[in-house]
Amino acid sequence: MIDLHLHSIFSDGSLTPEELVAQGLKQGLTALALTDHDTTDGTARFLAACADRAVVAMAGVEISADHSPGSMHMLGYMVEPDTGDLEPLLARIRDGRDARNHAILAKLNELGIAVSMADARAFAGTDVVGRPHIARAMLERGVVSTVKDAFDRYLAKGKPAYVDRVRLSPADSIAAIRSARGVAVLAHPFTVTRDSAALKRLLRELVDAGLGGIEAYYSEHTADMTRTYLDLAKALDLVVTGGTDYHGATTPQLRIGTGFGQLRVPDELVAPLRARKP
Ligand SMILES: [Zn+2]
Ligand SMILES: [Zn+2]
Numbered sequence: 001m002i003d004l005h006l007h008s009i010f011s012d013g014s015l016t017p018e019e020l021v022a023q024g025l026k027q028g029l030t031a032l033a034l035t036d037h038d039t040t041d042g043t044a045r046f047l048a049a050c051a052d053r054a055v056v057a058m059a060g061v062e063i064s065a066d067h068s069p070g071s072m073h074m075l076g077y078m079v080e081p082d083t084g085d086l087e088p089l090l091a092r093i094r095d096g097r098d099a100r101n102h103a104i105l106a107k108l109n110e111l112g113i114a115v116s117m118a119d120a121r122a123f124a125g126t127d128v129v130g131r132p133h134i135a136r137a138m139l140e141r142g143v144v145s146t147v148k149d150a151f152d153r154y155l156a157k158g159k160p161a162y163v164d165r166v167r168l169s170p171a172d173s174i175a176a177i178r179s180a181r182g183v184a185v186l187a188h189p190f191t192v193t194r195d196s197a198a199l200k201r202l203l204r205e206l207v208d209a210g211l212g213g214i215e216a217y218y219s220e221h222t223a224d225m226t227r228t229y230l231d232l233a234k235a236l237d238l239v240v241t242g243g244t245d246y247h248g249a250t251t252p253q254l255r256i257g258t259g260f261g262q263l264r265v266p267d268e269l270v271a272p273l274r275a276r277k278p
Pocket of ligand 1: 073
């Protein structure tokens with residue numbers, strides 16, 4: 001068994017890269033990939049922790065692409081951080097996230113709501129600060145009655161404290177991953193759409209843009225979903241990947257390797273994925 005979808009403290013996971021590797025080895029996993037959100041900063045530590053161990057280590061990343069409705073995450077495997085324009089683009093996304101939080105807080109302050117970055121950060125824990133934490137800070141201040149109320153009245157698109165975020169298009173996300181000699185893989189496809197015909201049309205476009213694979217095995221996929229994605233992979237000549245989306249203590253019910261208990265990602269996926277590297 002393998003797990004090709006892991007988050008560390010370099011994004012919103014609770015474990016260090018070394019702790020992730022130790023957990024994976026304890027579960028007897030034969031391949032691991034670190035796929036932090038919008039950063040490869042944990043890669044060197046992750047690869048070092050896997051060196052000389054009986055495990056295949058893969059550098060990875062997970063980019064949130066600009067797509068609506070639904071949410072589209074693009075995984076990049078075997079990316080080489082020093083190659084191409086992936087790194088500068090990831091830095092731009094991260095800087096944009098900070099700038100966005102500051103802009104949201106400035107708008108709230110203008111509206112007479114005194115919530116600071118420190119207030120929001122207090123609710124983020126190991127997580128990357130974002131709108132949910134600002135909403136909780138507002139709730140704490142008694143400005144809103146629930147987190148949903150904060151979004152409905154202030155933070156949602158079209159509301160007075162909304163600020164757009166910097167995001168790459170799906171095609172640009174794929175191009176960035178490929179420029180770093182990585183394989184682009186659509187993560188947890190059900191978050192994009194649950195309509196398999198619509199997904200197939202979308203996948204054709206992404207394949208034209210250079211998509212290399214699809215994450216068919218995933219903690220939240222039903223057996224039917226996995227079968228659908230395996231069929232789509234075959235029809236569109238995509239490689240198949242799988243992983244738990246392990247975040248450590250932030251989602252304690254989800255285990256590395258087995259997800260919510262049922263997940264088994266086969267070792268056989270590793271060779272075709274590696275062979276797809278540009
Ligand atoms: Zn994701
Ligand atoms: Zn993830």
